[in-house]
Amino acid sequence: MRGISGSWLLVGDGDSPPIRDGAVVVDRAGAIVAVGTVDVLRGEYSTAAWDSPRGAVLMPGLVNAHTHLELSALRGQVPGGQGFAPWVARLVALRAERGTDADSDAIAEGVSELLRAGTAAVGDVSNSLGSVPLLGGLPLVARVFAEVFGLTRRGAESTLEKTRALLRSLGALPENVSVTLAPHTPYSLHPDTFEGICREAVEAGALTSVHLAEHAAERAFLLDGTGPFLDFLRSRGAPPADWAPPALDPVRYAQTRSALGPHALLVHLTDARPDELALVAESGAPVVLCPRSNLHIEVRWPPLDAVLGAGIRPALGTDSLASSPSLDVLAEARVLRARFPHVKPRALLAMATGWGADALRVEAFVGRLAPGLTPGVLAFPHAEGAIPADPEAYVLSERASRRDILVRPTGTLAAAERPV
Numbered sequence: 029m030r031g032i033s034g035s036w037l038l039v040g041d042g043d044s045p046p047i048r049d050g051a052v053v054v055d056r057a058g059a060i061v062a063v064g065t066v067d068v069l070r071g072e073y074s075t076a077a078w079d080s081p082r083g084a085v086l087m088p089g090l091v092n093a094h095t096h097l098e099l100s101a102l103r104g105q106v107p108g109g110q111g112f113a114p115w116v117a118r119l120v121a122l123r124a125e126r127g128t129d130a131d132s133d134a135i136a137e138g139v140s141e142l143l144r145a146g147t148a149a150v151g152d153v154s155n156s157l158g159s160v161p162l163l164g165g166l167p168l169v170a171r172v173f174a175e176v177f178g179l180t181r182r183g184a185e186s187t188l189e190k191t192r193a194l195l196r197s198l199g200a201l202p203e204n205v206s207v208t209l210a211p212h213t214p215y216s217l218h219p220d221t222f223e224g225i226c227r228e229a230v231e232a233g234a235l236t237s238v239h240l241a242e243h244a245a246e247r248a249f250l251l252d253g254t255g256p257f258l259d260f261l262r263s264r265g266a267p268p269a270d271w272a273p274p275a276l277d278p279v280r281y282a283q284t285r286s287a288l289g290p291h292a293l294l295v296h297l298t299d300a301r302p303d304e305l306a307l308v309a310e311s312g313a314p315v316v317l318c319p320r321s322n323l324h325i326e327v328r329w330p331p332l333d334a335v336l337g338a339g340i341r342p343a344l345g346t347d348s349l350a351s352s353p354s355l356d357v358l359a360e361a362r363v364l365r366a367r368f369p370h371v372k373p374r375a376l377l378a379m380a381t382g383w384g385a386d387a388l389r390v391e392a393f394v395g396r397l398a399p400g401l402t403p404g405v406l407a408f409p410h411a412e413g414a415i416p417a418d419p420e421a422y423v424l425s426e427r428a429s430r431r432d433i434l435v436r437p438t439g440t441l442a443a444a445e446r447p448v
């Protein structure tokens with residue numbers, strides 16, 4: 029066993045206060061044995077190999093609940109600032125121009141970046157499922173969402189069939205990776221396929237994921253079939269939807285299509301209004317916010333105050349490198365700290381750790397420094413004798429620029445936890 033002590037220890041659950049002179053004992057496999065103060069634990073675990081006391085704040089490994097590793101080759105190359113439709117039009121054009129040959133190398137680099145950031149769990153949305161073998165066997169757990177889109181019935185059914193064939197071709201999954209089908213968005217998938225995937229997740233006891241209420245163009249399209257997304261479809265010569273707009277807001281539409289509940293991770297909600305957030309909270313649906321992506325594409329902040337006010341404990345995600353400068357989810361918490369200084373640092377850190385693990389349904393493995401879990405241990409050093417008065421605010425500040433990974437998380441999902 030190994031004992032590690034710090035000036036402070038942050039549990040990551042959003043409730044527990046920081047532990048001054050905190051320490052953690054881990055076993056050979058990286059599982060947490062005990063958490064407490066160094067004085068007490070040194071006495072109780074005197075035979076453990078104790079690291080010399082560090083001038084550092086300790087916390088669990090990070091949870092990046094939403095990204096698209098497959099778009100990593102587009103890092104920094106898709107300009108934003110003009111809304112979703114122009115952004116996605118540029119993305120699609122670039123993908124068509126460049127092809128997908130560089131994807132594998134870029135995904136591998138993205139995965140390395142996740143590991144360097146101290147990521148213990150990731151939610152990855154994928155069309156090609158090219159990330160699955162590259163995530164396999166690494167010291168993190170991954171929930172991969174096999175994304176399905178297709179606005180017309182025929183388009184949707186054809187993509188669904190192709191995606192099912194891809195899933196079958198994967199064979200046995202790595203122990204640290206789960207894969208489930210996921211609807212892309214309400215405005216890019218035929219309603220029957222959308223509902224079918226959600227119902228399948230409920231029946232399998234699995235977690236699916238959907239981008240929801242990301243922007244005003246989505247609302248316009250669902251209300252009356254018009255707006256920038258219709259213009260985008262027309263500019264591409266895509267066939268029009270073969271279903272009538274439901275004349276509902278995104279959240280109520282999701283509700284009618286079995287997408288509102290604990291089985292569906294709702295990504296973004298940037299355009300959601302308070303009454304819609306109340307419905308989300310009531311449904312028990314997990315939520316992921318991706319502030320830097322929203323800022324890049326829409327120049328808009330997610331409604332964090334309203335989300336927290338509704339009683340939702342959101343996760344954070346970086347979204348892809350096509351709309352975000354890095355895959356470091358702590359950077360998401362840091363931009364929120366700057367924009368929402370009244371939100372408790374403890375909550376912002378939980379969004380990048382424990383609450384993220386809850387949202388991804390990996391809380392039995394990572395996200396908190398708690399006995400039995402294998403979340404990894406990160407250390408944010410500070411100058412000797414300059415112990416931060418508020419360690420949570422310190423970790424969220426640019427002063428905590430260095431991060432050491434003292435213990436790697438253990439990347440294993442229990443077999444029972446691996447829906448296919």
Ligand SMILES: [Zn+2]
Nearest residue numbers: 096239347348
């Ligand atoms: Zn996304």
